[in-house]
Amino acid sequence: MTCSIALLFYNDTLVSFFFLRKTNRIYSIISLVRFLLLMALAVSTTSSSSSAPSTSFFSRLGSSSDAKAPQFGSFRFLERPNVSSAALHLTPRRISVKPLNAEPHRKDSIVPLAATILHPEVEKEEDYEQLAKDLQNASPLEIMDRALDKFGNDIAIAFSGAEDVALIEYAHLTGRPYRVFSLDTGRLNPETYKFFDAVEKHYGIHIEYMFPDAVEVQALVRTKGLFSFYEDGHQECCRVRKVRPLRRALKGLRAWITGQRKDQSPGTRSEIPIVQVDPVFEGLDGGIGSLVKWNPVANVNGLDIWNFLRTMNVPVNSLHSQGYVSIGCEPCTRPVLPGQHEREGRWWWEDAKAKECGLHKGNLKQEDAAQLNGNGATHANGSATVTDIFNSQNVVSLSRTGIENLAKLENRNEPWLVVLYAPWCRFCQAMEESYVDLAEKLAGSGVKVAKFRADGEQKEYAKSELQLGSFPTILLFPKHSTQSIKYPSEKRDVDSLMAFVNALR
Secondary structure (H helix, E strand, C coil), X not given: CHHHHHHHHHHHHHHHHHHHCXXXXXXXXHHXXXXXXXXXXXXXXXXXXXXXXXXXXXXXXXXXXXXCCCCCCCCCCCCCCCCCXXXXXXXXXXXXXXXXXXXXXXCCCCXXXXXXXXXXXXXXXXXXXXXXXXXXXXXXXXXXXXXXXHHHHXXXXXXXXXXXXXXXXXXXXXXXXXXXXXXXXXXXXXXXHHHHHHHHHHHCCCCEEECCCXXXXXXXXXXXXXXXXXXXXXXXXXXXXXXXXHHHHHCCCCEEECCCCCCCXXXXXXXXXXXXXXXXXXXXXXCCXXXXXXXXXXXXXXXXXXXXXXXXXXXXXXXXXXXXXXXXXXXXXXXXXXXXXXXXXXXXXXXXXXXXXXXXXXXXXXXXXHHCCCCCCECCCCCECCCCCCCCCCCEEECHHHHHHHHHCCCCCCCEEEEEECCXXXXXXXXXXXXXXXXXXXXCCXXXXXXXXXXXXXHHHXXXXXXXXXXXXXXXXXXXXXXXXXXXXXXXXXXXXXXXXXXXX
């Protein structure tokens, strides 16, 4: 405090000295002496305080935290009654300012923070094959919860507008946030669009719609027309309207959830796992292995899915009540009849093993393996070593030579009913019982019932000479005609087949 007072007197003395030196040299000399005495006092006081820390004069002057610091602009002394100057101990307050880049005192027992930041622990890579085995007996709800918990906002449900609304219900039941996307091909049924709206309102969500590239669709339609898929297959149209939009959607994700079930499609989905590294599409990080595919209902039977939807009072597509089970684009989807497999309503003009649009292309193996549903071996000629079907003493098995001779006969002694089949085809398997029952009923009636295996190396012949379109194809060779008649209906129950035979024999 003495130094501060000395400085104030110093300023005042200098002013007095220069102002009065010309008028009154005596007063100037007095002021100078007073200044020198005060400075001597300040130096004496500072040096005598040997226990006080060495602190800058200007630091002590500027310490705003000292309650006894002089107030600039209104210079005054604080009154300290009954305290003698000898007892007054002036110890300046130390100002401690820590630099922003100052390092803390190092302790050897503590790992430096920088080591943790620069070398974070690397997350162990998930073994999805093992995870699929671990979840083999888990419920769809448990699998869905595991998927959403693991990937958070980087996973989404692929919703087609059919019974896979069960996926949304399972996600809703987990209580976790979830995303839903759908592919609007531009050729869906009106009922499907209404169903999308109902689902959004029921769950309070917004479906993320993906659309095909308008230029690509325009080029396809202008070049080939609106229904080229009936002539050259559905793959090109699906690639433009579904696969490429899906690819764009998945590039923003690290995982996706599908409604695939093992019982859905013959030859393509019988071995789908609960979870897998997607073998076809890429995810957010790019490259093979950057996307994980979850199939929570892979092991669930279709009937159980519908029981779940009814129990939970979940909204469903009104097309289901009209006989549609598997629902896709309007031109490529139709209702199925009793006794038909649900997938027969999709691309019905094509073989069973081709009934994938490309969204799950990874399910398709090489042709022979696809025929086997992934099991067994094949011969060099492409025919599969699977158990044969339509085995009955009332069903004649025709060889290639046998059916060629039958087709060449102009006057047959009796009509023949022949099924062109492949033993691996689930559609053929589904009609086996009714066809065998029909053969039993027709036994002794003058109508021969036969079968011809038309897959493998026999397929091209069957397509060019026997009207084979897809398996199964049923032909009637009348008694007095060389021209075979193809059974046109998808109804394969005994009564329908019997009505066909009776009308033409």
